[in-house]
Amino acid sequence: xxxxxxxxxxxxxxxxxxxxxxxxxxxxxxxxxxxxxxxxxxxxxxxxxxxxxxxxxxxxxxxxxxxxxxxxxxxxxxxxxxxxxxxxxxxxxxxxxxxxxxxxxxxxxxxxxxxxxxxxxxxxxxxxxxxxxxxxxxxxxxxxxxxxxxxxxxxxxxxxxxxxxxxxxxxxxxxxxxxxxxxxxxxxxxxxxxxxxxxxxxxxxxxxxxxxxxxxxxxxxxxxxxxxxxxxxxxxxxxxxxxxxxxxxxxxxxxxxxxxxxxxxxxxxxxxxxxxxxxxxxxxxxxxxxxxxxxxxxxxxxxxxxxxxxxxxxxxxxxxxxxxxxxxxxxxxxxxxxxxxxxxxxxxxxxxxxxxxxxxxxxxxxxxxxxxxxxxxxxxxxxxxxxxxxxxxxxxxxxxxxxxxxxxxxxxx
Amino acid sequence: xxxxxxxxxxxxxxxxxxxxxxxxxxxxxxxxxxxxxxxxxxxxxxxxxxxxxxxxxxxxxxxxxxxxxxxxxxxxxxxxxxxxxxxxxxxxxxxxxxxxxxxxxxxxxxxxxxxxxxxxxxxxxxxxxxxxxxxxxxxxxxxxxxxxxxxxxxxxxxxxxxxxxxxxxxxxxxxxxxxxxxxxxxxxxxxxxxxxxxxxxxxxxxxxxxxxxxxxxxxxxxxxxxxxxxxxxxxxxxxxxxxxxxxxxxxxxxxxxxxxxxxxxxxxxxxxxxxxxxxxxxxxxxxxxxxxxx
Numbered sequence: 014x015x016x017x018x019x020x021x022x023x024x025x026x027x028x029x030x031x032x033x034x035x036x037x038x039x040x041x042x043x044x045x046x047x048x049x050x051x052x053x054x055x056x057x058x059x060x061x062x063x064x065x066x067x068x069x070x071x072x073x074x075x076x077x078x079x080x081x082x083x084x085x086x087x088x089x090x091x092x093x094x095x096x097x098x099x100x101x102x103x104x105x106x107x108x109x110x111x112x113x114x115x116x117x118x119x120x121x122x123x124x125x126x127x128x129x130x131x132x133x134x135x136x137x138x139x140x141x142x143x144x145x146x147x148x149x150x151x152x153x154x155x156x157x158x159x160x161x162x163x164x165x166x167x168x169x170x171x172x173x174x175x176x177x178x179x180x181x182x183x184x185x186x187x188x189x190x191x192x193x194x195x196x197x198x199x200x201x202x203x204x205x206x207x208x209x210x211x212x213x214x215x216x217x218x219x220x221x222x223x224x225x226x227x228x229x230x231x232x233x234x235x236x237x238x239x240x241x242x243x244x245x246x247x248x249x250x251x252x253x254x255x256x257x258x259x260x261x262x263x264x265x266x267x268x269x270x271x272x273x274x275x276x277x278x279x280x281x282x283x284x285x286x287x288x289x290x291x292x293x294x295x296x297x298x299x300x301x302x303x304x305x306x307x308x309x310x311x312x313x314x315x316x317x318x319x320x321x322x323x324x325x326x327x328x329x330x331x332x333x334x335x336x337x338x339x340x341x342x343x344x345x346x347x348x349x350x351x352x353x354x355x356x357x358x359x360x361x362x363x364x365x366x367x368x369x370x371x372x373x374x375x376x377x378x379x380x381x382x383x384x385x386x387x388x389x390x391x392x393x394x395x396x397x398x399x400x401x402x403x404x405x406x407x408x409x410x411x412x413x414x415x416x417x418x419x420x421x422x423x424x425x426x
Numbered sequence: 427x428x429x430x431x432x433x434x435x436x437x438x439x440x441x442x443x444x445x446x447x448x449x450x451x452x453x454x455x456x457x458x459x460x461x462x463x464x465x466x467x468x469x470x471x472x473x474x475x476x477x478x479x480x481x482x483x484x485x486x487x488x489x490x491x492x493x494x495x496x497x498x499x500x501x502x503x504x505x506x507x508x509x510x511x512x513x514x515x516x517x518x519x520x521x522x523x524x525x526x527x528x529x530x531x532x533x534x535x536x537x538x539x540x541x542x543x544x545x546x547x548x549x550x551x552x553x554x555x556x557x558x559x560x561x562x563x564x565x566x567x568x569x570x571x572x573x574x575x576x577x578x579x580x581x582x583x584x585x586x587x588x589x590x591x592x593x594x595x596x597x598x599x600x601x602x603x604x605x606x607x608x609x610x611x612x613x614x615x616x617x618x619x620x621x622x623x624x625x626x627x628x629x630x631x632x633x634x635x636x637x638x639x640x641x642x643x644x645x646x647x648x649x650x651x652x653x654x655x656x657x658x659x660x661x662x663x664x665x666x667x668x669x670x671x672x673x674x675x676x677x678x679x680x681x682x683x684x685x686x687x688x689x690x691x692x693x694x695x696x697x698x699x700x701x702x703x704x705x706x707x708x709x710x711x712x713x714x715x716x717x718x719x720x
Contacts, residue, residue, distance in 0.1 A: 017568075025569055027533050029492045031589035031614060033566045033596060174498065180489070187491045192615035194591060282488070295543045297534040297564070298489065310510050311538030312488040 018208020021337060023330035026207040028187075028300045035194045036207055042114050043209040047106075047216055054113055058106055065138055066095045066105060068220065072228040072389075077361035078374075082381030082388075087237065088364070089225045089253065089391045098367060098394030099221060099249050100131035104200055106217035108135040111198035118193065119143045121200040122186040124151055124179035124245070125322035125369065126158025127394055128202030133165035143167040146186045148177035151321050157398050176315045179246075179325045183299050203246025204329030207300030211251075211329050218252025225389055226256050238385025239264040242393065243372040244343075245287060245323035247332045249393035258340065264385065267332060268376040270318035271345035279308040287316040289328040290336050290343035303330040319348040319406055320368035320399075346375035352407055354378055355396065356414040367394035368402065430526040430558050431480060431583060431606045435647040439664045439710050440479035440607075441703040442649055444530065444674030445469055446500035447483045447517055448509030451681045451691050459508030463517050465688060469681065472692045474525060476699025477706075481521075482561070482672065485514045485531035492532075492563040494618030496675040499682070511539050511548075515555035528559040528585060528606070536562060536573065549576040559583035559606040567599040574603050587611050588634060590626055597637055607647040607670060608634060612663070617652055618675045631667045655679075657705030664709025671706050 018024050018040075026036055046054035062068040070090045078086040091099035108119055119141050123129025129145040136143035145162055149171045152159050162169050175181040183201075190199045204211045204218070222240070229237060240257050244250035244267040257263045272286030284306045286292075293304035298313055306314040306326040318324040335341035346354075354374035359365045366374065370393045377390060396403070408418045434440045450457050450465040457465070470481055486501035486509050493501070518527050529552060540547030552560060560582060565573065567586065577584045583606030588597060590613060601608070612627050627650050638645050650663045651672030660671040680698050684691035 026566060027564050027569055028566060029563050029589070030566050030587045030596070030600070031591050031611060033568075034591045034593055037593075174502075175488075184489050184491050188494070188616045191492065194614065296538055297532075299491070300564075305534075307534070307538065309538075309541060311534045312505065313534075 018212065020211070020331040020334035023301070023303050023334045024208055024211060025302045026300060027297045027302065028207045029191060031191055032194055038114070040209045042110060043213045046110055046113055047213060052113065054110070058109055061105055061109065062102065062220070066101050067093060069224045070094055072225055072232065075362050078377065078381070082377065084381065084385065085233070085387040086377070086381070087229065087387065087389050089221060089389060091221060091249070092364065092366065092370070092392045092395035096127070096131045096134055097397060098127040098131065099218060099252060100128045100202060100394070101135065102220050102252065103202065103214050103217040103248060104128060104131035105135040107198065107200040108132065108139050108141055111141065112139060114198065116196060116198040117142070118197040119200055120146070120186055120189050120193070120197055121202060122146045122179065122182035123202060124182065124324060125320070126151065126155040126162065126398065127322060127367070129169070130158050130161045132200050132202070133162040133167035136167065137165040144189070145169045146172055146182045146189070148172050148179060148182045150177035151179070151182070154402060155321055155398055178316070178321070180313065180316070187299070203248040204251045204331060205246045205299055205301060205303070205327055211301065211331055214248050215251045215255055215331060218248050219255040221249070221252040221391060222254060222256035225253070229389065233387065235387070236260055236263055237387040237389040238262070239266060240389045241266045241268065241373050241376060241384070242391040243268045243323065243369050244290065244328065244332060245270065245325050245369065246327065247329035249391055251329055251331060253391040254341065258335070265335070265341045266376065266384070267341055267343050268372045269343060269345050270320055270323035270351070270372060271347035272317045273348055275345060277306060277314060282308060282312060282314055283317070284314040284326070285317045286345065287318045287323050287325055288345045289326065290332060291345050293328065298327040301330045304328055304333040319351060319402065320372065322367065322369040323372065344376055346372040346379070348406070349410055349412065350375035350378070352403065352410065352412055355403055356407070360415060364392060365396040366392055367396050368399045370394055430524070434479040434526050435607065435669050439668065439706050440647070440649065440670035441477055441660070441699070441706045442480045442482055442670050442672045443473045443478050443677050443699060443702070444482040444484065444672060445473070445677065446486055446497060446504050447514050448486065448504035448507055449500040449678070449681070450503065450507055451688060452685055453503070454686070456507045459513055462504065462507035462509065463513055466517060467520065468688070468692055469695055470521060472696040473699045476696045477703025478699060480526040480528060482528045482530050482674070483514070483518065485511060485529055485535055487532040487535050490532065492616055494616035494675060496678050496682070497617050500678045511535060511551070515551050518555040518557055521556070523556060526558045527556060528561060529557045530561040530563070533562050533565045545573045545576050549573070549580045549582060553580040553582050557582060559585050561585045561587070561609060563587060567596070567603055570603060585609055588630065590614055590630060594633070594637070597633065598641070601637060601641070601643055601646070604646060607649045609672065610634065610648050610650045610668070612650050612652045612654065615652070627663050627668065628666045635667070657701035657708070660702050660705030661709035661712065664706050665712040667713070671702065673702055
């Protein structure tokens with residue numbers, strides 16, 4: 014990254030002038046506290062991540078999958094972070110940073126509700142008032158997380174514009190910020206948005222890859238041949254990849270949501286997928302120049318995925334740059350394959366993964382034998398929040414999941 | 427030939443209404459794109475009859491992050507009715523040549539126009555259609571060099587926004603690049619109606635003027651927008667030293683409030699435009715007569 018927040022041609026700061034002074038203030042705070050550990054900020058964060066967040070998380074050899082694919086499969090268990098996903102690494106970092114910056118209030122968007130939950134938990138933990146914006150469609154399909162956020166004392170504002178998913182939630186949070194920027198910090202949940210967010214969120218999340226690299230060295234004494242992570246906005250992917258980007262022997266694989274179909278329909282403005290890195294084109298969305306799903310006029314498409322956390326028409330600019338340079342392989346896994354992988358991991362390894370995470374394991378099923386001798390897969394979150402969706406979708410798609418789903422008929426009316 | 431935007435500020439402060447192009451108003455079933463565009467033309471006629479000096483026309487984008495609910499809804503209606511960049515330029519091309527037109531849109535619309543990434547094609551099409559100036563609310567000065575360069579070559583103004591949060595250092599960068607007029611944002615937030623904007627306006631205008639004095643820059647006309655909805659507010663803003671008043675959401679509220687009765691929407695639009703234009707002139711008279719200018 015260059016000093017102006019560019020990753021090659023991607024990145025930048027495309028936000029209204031009214032927000033630019035706050036972006037400058039945040040950039041200054043990021044430089045001083047995060048990059049230079051001023052006032053011991055990073056030590057303070059590490060202490061909170063340990064005692065409150067449950068870090069470090071283990072790596073685990075997946076014995077059944079290793080046998081199935083004929084290679085050593087290691088799992089980085091971010092599902093064991095407090096809250097059940099990697100999202101806390103970033104949310105806790107930003108809420109703590111907001112305190113160091115003397116901000117009085119926190120706002121955030123959320124898609125699946127994992128980032129929202131991580132933010133409200135962090136705010137409750139650190140004593141900051143908090144408001145979350147969440148698309149109406151996501152509120153309905155991720156009800157347990159909405160309840161968790163309210164339990165933490167936060168206000169959850171449903172967003173009724175458009176299809177009511179992550180894209181609309183981000184736009185609405187930016188509108189709140191435009192009113193309240195002098196006292197409020199906006200905790201963006203992924204490696205998206207204007208500089209310094211993509212770099213800052215990557216730095217907070219790269220604890221995933223840093224720990225895994227050290228743990229693999231201790232356990233097997235070498236680097237993996239491949240790192241596999243699912244990517245929506247891309248915070249889990251960037252956090253897993255960042256410490257390996259300079260290691261040229263390590264292949265990096267970002268797995269996107271292929272949804273039901275990889276086509277896009279410019280007339281209806283609908284893309285039945287969220288495969289931004291794979292089929293997106295250059296454009297500007299939510300503050301940065303990156304790859305996006307858009308029609309020929311530059312209107313942003315409505316993306317789709319069975320997994321709310323991957324359902325986004327944009328992606329982090331650094332990931333777009335890594336794909337463009339050939340350093341990173343982007344791939345897609347469709348809804349059915351992800352659901353099957355969800356069941357497989359649950360049954361063979363005893364880990365019920367988030368639907369987002371299941372996409373990485375769908376990729377492993379398709380390509381596991383060709384990824385090398387040692388493969389590191391990030392389990393970005395646990396699947397408790399997705400159980401209702403998985404029951405409904407598995408039933409509707411008549412998936413063979415190895416047991417009888419009809420017992421749930423009463424619940425799926 | 428005199429620059430049309432500069433001409434609009436000569437002698438009297440300018441009244442500058444905003445509309446979302448291609449928004450026909452509320453509908454049960456979307457009208458055809460041609461009908462929607464024709465309706466926008468009729469609304470513009472009403473604004474001109476009411477005393478508009480410059481018209482700002484929004485080219486709708488799916489993610490209007492700087493706009494409040496009123497303009498968001500108008501953008502959604504326009505997109506549902508089939509508004510596209512090409513129809514936008516046709517609409518502008520068909521307007522009277524002596525009416526200064528400023529296009530307002532988000533950067534991705536500029537960047538993607540013509541099918542390949544870059545700003546040149548948008549600027550060429552805008553200049554050919556008779557667009558006199560462009561406002562891109564999500565384009566801060568840091569990212570604006572390519573657009574400013576292309577616009578300068580094509581003789582199109584790039585109008586920047588100065589916000590209440592804009593620091594002196596940033597104001598210097600904004601003033602260096604801004605041409606046509608400076609859009610002075612009267613308050614924080616997104617676009618939309620508000621009651622009292624005069625105190626913030628006075629301090630913002632004072633800062634811009636002292637900047638011009640200190641740096642010996644040729645003064646730019648200063649037009650104030652965000653939250654203006656009445657003739658009295660327009661008068662206060664001009665009395666406080668503004669060279670122009672920008673009104674968007676309050677006018678669109680008139681269109682929305684008329685439901686599906688387009689003739690009524692046109693009448694109400696003209697009535698409010700007349701009130702706002704009169705307020706603008708009243709403010710100018712107060713300014714000339716009195717001690718209000720700070």
